[in-house]
Structures are given as C-alpha cells and as structure tokens.
Amino acid sequence: MMVIRPVIQDDLAALRELAAKTGVGFTSLQDDEAQLRARVERMIGTWQGKLPLSEQGYLFVLEDTDTEKAVGICGIEAAIGLNEAWYNYRVGTLVHASKALDIYSQMPTLFLSNDHTGHSELCTLFLDPAYRHHKNGQLLSKSRFLFLATFPDRFGSKLIAEMRGVSDEQGCSPLWESLGRHFFSMDFAQADYLTGIGQKSFIAELMPKHPLYVDFLSEEAQAVIGQVHPDTIPARKILEAEGMRYEGYVDIFDGGPTVEAYIHDLRIVREIRSWPVEIVENSSGSANTFYLVGNESFCDYRVISGTPEFSETHIRLTRDQADRLNVGAGDTVRAVTLFAQETVS
Template sequence: MLVLRPVEPTDLPQLQQLARDSLVGVTSLPDDSERLREKIASSCASFDSEAKAQGPENYFFVLEDLDSQKLVGCSEILATAGFNEPFYSLRNRHFTSASRELNIEHGVPALSLCHDLSGHTLLRGFHIDAGLVRTPFSELLSRARLLFIAAHSGGFADAVITEIVGYSDENGHSPFWDALGKHFFDLPYVEAERLCGLQSRTFLAELMPQYPIYVPMLPQAAQDCIGAVHPDGQEAFDILEREGFETNSYIDLFDAGPTLYARTANIRSIAKGQTATVDQQATIDARGRYLLSNDGLHGFRAIVAELDYQPGQPLALTPALCAALHVTDGSTIRLTSL
C-alpha cells in the first residue's frame, strides 16, 4: 500500500535519490544533502507549529510504499510564496503603442519582471517514480495536498499557484534561457536551476533586466517556449487543470513554463470534497475509487482506496485502511473521487 505522509529526518537518503531522479527545473528539490536536510527540518517545524494563520510554513510530503518502506515520490506546499523574499516571475502582457497622426494602434507582447504572485499559496516539488506516472498514485501525490489545505484552510491563502516546468531538450538546453537569462549570467540553464535550488531565485532575479522585454525581439525558438510544458511535466499540469487550475499571464523566470492559478474555494477537491465518519469493518463491497485522508497535521496520512461511499452515511474502512490512515472508529475522514 502507498501512503502519503509528512517527511521525516530519516527520509534524507531516499529523498536525495528522488532529487537525483527529478526533472531539471524542479528547483525546490535540489540534489544536495545539506539543503535537503534544511528543507526537512523546516517542514517538520511547520507540521509541529499548528499554525492558525497564513505564514512562512512549508509542508513537505513523501509517498511511501509501506511494504518495502521505499519512497516513490514527493510533493510540497509553501503556505505563502514570497513571505521571506520576493517571489519573482515574468508577467506576459501586451504593451500597446499608438499614433494619433497615423491613426495606428499596435499591441506587442512584452515580458516584465515582477513579484505579483507573492502572497499566494504555492504547490511545488512534485516528483514521482517513472513506473507510477499516470496512475492513481500520481493523483494521490498531487491532490492530497489539496485535502490537506481543505483540512487546515486557515493557514493558506485565498488563491493557489504552481509553476510547471518549461521546455528544455534532452541535453538540458532551454531555448528561452539561452535567448534571455544567459545574456545576464554566463551559466547554462541546468546550472542556473541548480543554483536556484541551492540558494534562491532572488539573487538571479535581481540581475535580470528591469525593463520590459518585447517578445517579437526574441528568437522564434525562445518565443515557442513561452507557456510551453516540458513533456515530463505534462502530468502535473493535467492533474491540476482537472482540479480547475488555469494558466494566466505569468511564466517562469528561467524556462518560461506556465503558471497555474486557482481560487482556493473553487478547487475541485476542496469545493466538492466530502467528509465522513469512519466505520471499521472487516470487508468492503467496493463500488468506486477514492482519494482519502485524515484531518491530522503532523499525523496527516492520505491513500487511494476502493470504497462503498454513500453521502451522509458512515464510511466503511477495513482495519488495514484504518491503520494506514491512522484512524479508528468515529474518526473524521476526508475524501474525493478519482
């Protein structure tokens, strides 16, 4: 059985292996033991804080195979993007110029450095083993974070965002970075992303051009990257799009990947999620597949299970499912259909 749970200090060796296997551009998952150790400690402190209001907390989750005790994925929630430093991105909007004498008005798309998205809750750090891609466990790894937000809504913003990794080729070259960022830093794309993971994007962002960059002046290959999704990032995009997230006018600073946005109250797993009381039974006449979680904080657990759920009725769970979720008879459970 696969269970999503909060990260623990003993997870460091396996977490570093996940970082090695993760997609270039997932800067929140650096392949560096000291940085990962700091991230784990920060996450443990966040789970222990019992925050009642939105703050700097980051909640890091791992997907564990209980039989083998192997970690097969991870994902994260940052309660407030830009809480400790600006959260930089590029705003892609039309710049309109006009001439009354010539009766001409012309709009040109332009990219502007901004930190408009600071203050939103940020989903990040999504990675799952290749053998589990496009299975219900990918849904568990991504969407269980939304059930956690629903259970502890006071600690999160009214809007949620996520940055999807943009296009780079099999050799790690990003046409967008080569056309823009590389002119300001003599670094390849992979190295720039690595430095962001080890430190922050702020020191790089502050050296980026402060004036609008007119999109038609970029090479066509770079223009084609704007809002494009890396093939290995498509599943993360698709899952959240089904949740009601939409692209907007913001893109990633380095690879031009799209930013997804949703009002928290409108997210499917939050708006249509259900709660039920646990009724422990030896067997279940399963009729549908669901994602379910407890409402714990440090003890948060989430799984995928075949259930017989009837709205307004107690939810039958086997002893094995109860043990995986750390619940007993009468506990409150949160669930949403797959």
Template sequence: MTFRLRAARASDLEALYEMAKLTGGGFTNLPPDRGALRAKLERAEAAFANDADTLSDEQFVLVLENARSGAVRGTCQLMTKVGQRWPFYSYRLNTLTQYSQELDRTVRAEILSLVTDLEGSSEVGGLFLHPNERAGGLGLLLARSRYMFVAMHRRRFADRIIAELRGIIDERGGSPFWEGVAGRFFGMNFQDADYFNAINGNQFIADLMPKHPVYVAMLSEDARSVIGVPHPTGRAAMRMLENEGFRYEGYVDIFDGGPTMVAHTDNVTSVTSCNQAQVTGLDVAEGERAILATGRLGSFRACFGARVLDGEGGIAIDSASADLLDVREGDLVWSVTR
C-alpha cells in the same frame, strides 16, 4: 494498493536525494543537494510541529511510501506563503497596443514584465514520482492529496494558490528561454543558475535582472516558442491542474519560461469537494472509488480506497485502506471522489 502519503521525516533524506538525481534539472523544489534537502526537511518538521492555526511562511513536505516495503517512491510539497524569505519573481506576458493615426496602423506587441504579483500566495510544487511507479494513478494520489491537506488545514493557507510547471529543457539540459532572456545578463548557463537558485534563493535575480520589459519579438524563435509551454512530462500535470480549477494567466517562470497556474483556493475542486465523516464501518467490498485521508499535520496520511457515505455524517471504508490509514470505527476520515 499498498501506497500511502504521509508527512516526511528526517530519515527520508537519502530517498529524496536519490529521487532528486532523477529529475533531469529544472526542478527547483527538489535539488540533488543533501544540504538543501536536509534544510527542507528541517523546515517541514518545524511546520508539522507548529500547532498554531494561522497563516505564516511555512513549507510542508509529504512522501509517497510503499507501506509493505517502507520504500519512499514519490514526494510533493506545499508552501503556505511564498515571497517572504526572498522576492517571488515571475514574468507576466502582456500585450501592448499602439496606434499611429498618420499610418492608420495598429501594432500589438507582446511584452514580458518582471513582477512580484504572486507574492503571498500558497504554492503546491515539488511533485515527483519515481519512474518505476508511474502507473496505477499514483501521480493523481500525490497531486490531489495536497489539496486535501489544504482543506484539512485551511487556515494555514492563503486565498490564492499557484503551481509552477517546469518549462522546456533541451537535450543538452539547457533552457531556450533562459538563453534567450536572462542568460544574456548573468553569464551563467541555465543549469548553474537553476542550481544556484535552488540552493541559495533568487535574490541574485533582484540584484542583476534588468527591470525594463522585454519585447517578445526581439527574442529568438527558440525562446519565443517555449514561453508558457510546459515540459512534455508536465502536460498531464497541467491537465490535472486545469481539472482542479487552475488557470494559466500569463505568468511564466523567470528561468525556463514554464507556465505558472493560478487558482482561488476555495475554488479548487479537491478542496471544495473534500468532506469529513466519522468512520462507521471497515468492511466495504464494493464502494465508490475515492481518496481517503486522516490525521492532522505530522500524522497526516492519505491513500486510495473505497467508501460508502450514509448521508448522515458517516462513512464506511474498505479494510485495506483502514489499515493503511490506521483508523478504526469512530475516527474521522476526509474523502474525495477519485
């Protein structure tokens, strides 16, 4: 395996732009716009350079690099405290129960309410793997390395963490949910609204979106059927999130109706099971398969490898991983079972 995850740099702009053009829309955290991507990288550079071990509104960008060729083939992001620069809106799906004594009838109606309940949470997002690399578990490496980064910098993240999954996009690039709900009020199609949000933020939602609850029964069948449903390409990601301890609690994206997954940070499997040990050997031939990580902030690196824990605070790893991570005996390495 020649791939490792590392902190993004300004020089990764063109690689991120080329990947952004492959997302197919509905991917707010990775817009195909050089200016927006450059701003993300500048923000990430500031976050990596900030050595204060406190929670604030920051964004980290990581990239998956082929160490042999230097090609960047994937990316992911971590937002430490959402809803600070502009409101973090979601729809919350709830059930309203009403009873008529005269008719002796109980009616239950599902409603969507515009809320900012998740404001202040940390968020993992922006995960994208180049289509030519979707084999060998690299998506798993991207996803789980984010939680290792959280564990290694725990004070920089909130006690609640969320992940937004892209919702259903039709063959025309439109969103049945947007067209059935918000699109009726904005005079914009989904692609224009999604792009505007990615570049300028969602303050326009606060300005124009009706604040009254939306009764689901009044929506079209196309819109109703996609509420809380992930895009087909996101089903595996949803299963991975569930395996990490994330749950769908009725929050959906205001643009495409995709599910927002929620977890307590300290209950996330890869956070709680991530342990630190000192490297005692670099010649493991047959060890436990694991994800290994080292470094702090801008020097963070992670890769697949093999480990042997000695039970006394020491770890032996394979030589290939040691080269990818640039670690030697005596260095500290974090690891989780693959």
C-alpha cells in the same frame, strides 16, 4: 498499499534518489544533501509550530507500505515571497500607434512581476518513474488539495503552481539562451541550481526591470513561453482538472506557465465531505469510483486512495485501510472522489 504521509528525517536517502532522477529544470528538488536536510528540518519545524508564516512549508511523501520506502514527493509552501522577492514574468501587451502614419501595433511583452507575493504554492511534485501507474500520480498530486481543504486557515486565499518549462535532454532552455544568458552569463543548469538551493538574490541584482519585447527573442524562445516540459504535461492536466488555470504568468528562466486558482474554487475543496468510520472485514466498494480518503490529524496526516463503501451515515473502511490512516471506528475522515464528475454516495 500506497499512503501519503508527512516527510521525516529518515526519508533523506530516498529523497536524494528521487532528486537524482528529476533532471535539469526541476528547481525545487535538487540533489544536494545539505539543502534537502535543511528543507526537511524546515518542514518538520512547520508541523511543530516553530516557524513564522514566511518560512512555513509542507512536504509529503508517497510511501510504498510493502517496502516502507518513499517513492514520490509533493509539497505546499504556505506563503511565498515574504522573505525574498518572488519573481516571474507577466505576459502583457504594449501598444504603439501613430495617427499621422496610420500605424497601430500591439507588441507582446514580458513584465517582471511580484504579483504572487503572499500566495500559497503547490511545489516539488515528483513520482519515481517505476511507480507511474495505478493512479499513484493522481494520489500524490491531489492529496495536497485534501490537506488544503482540511486545514484552510493555514494557507492564503489563492494557490499557484509553477510548471516546469521546456528544456532539452542536455538542459538547454530556448528562453534562457535567447534572454536569460545575456543578463546572467551562466548556463541554465547553474542558474536553476542556485535558485533551487535558495540563492535568489542574483535575480534582483541582474534582471532588467523594464518590459521586454517578445518579438526580439528567437522564434524558438517565443514558442516555449507558457509551455510545459513534456514530462510535466500530466501534472498540468491534473491541476487544470481541479480548477487551476494559466493566467499569463511564466517562469523567468524557462518560460514555464504558472497555474493558479482561489482555494475555495478548487473542485476537491468544494466537494469534500466528512464521514465517521465504520470498520468492516471486507469492502467490495465500487470498481469504477475511486476516492481520496484522509484523516483529520494535522501532525500525523495520512491519505490513501481506494474504492470504499458508503452507508447513509458512514464510510466503511477495512482494518488495513483504517490502520494506514491511523483511525479507528467512530473517528472522522474526509473523502472526495479522485476524479471530477463523480459524487460521494
């Protein structure tokens, strides 16, 4: 069985294995043992109530219970940009007009922005390629929405997710080559690595503060603004199916889009229901309707997916499902359909 749980120190070796498979452009999961260890410690400190809001974050792993190994990772940052400025580009328009010459032109531009300061962020979604089947990706990504719905007071009103932008197999980003390299004098992979390990001050020191005209960029760079890396297309589709939308903000390095939504507008948050648990020997469930099921324990959070049965008053879980969720008969869990356009009985 696959189960979502909070990250622990013993996951470090597995996390490094995952980080080694991500490739250039995956800023939030770097193959750096010291950085990974510090981040895991910060996540544990959040669950223990030791950190201020500006430092709070949550990391979850997808564990294969047969091997007891973490094979996927996903995260939520509680409030971004409160310690260090959070930068992205807002895609906008500047108008140049002259009545005397009868000229009117609209020029697409990139404005350096801190507009998402204080918002919560979905981050660090990565699933081992060997496990990209049987709805594991859906479970990994959407389990975070279940956590947001269960503990809403720990997050801001708005949620964002920065999507990985376009780069080739050698780590070359068209936007970086046409824009970023002129100001930073380093390779995209190096800038990506520095931001991933938290060294972001160089962005404020070197990035131009005035609007940049998109038409001055190469055609290749213009074409990737707001586009995702091919490997990120499934992740974007999952988020958009739950109500997140691109609103014209992109990453300053690779031009990848930011999708966003008010948390209360997310499909899972709107449709989730609480159910008392009934333990059954076997559950035939519905072969066509999958559910996310999560417990209500903050420090011992668990989520599984499956096809449980429902009575008028209870959710019926097998003993194995209940054990994976760390719940017993009479305890309350939260459940919601894994996909939209399905409703709980």
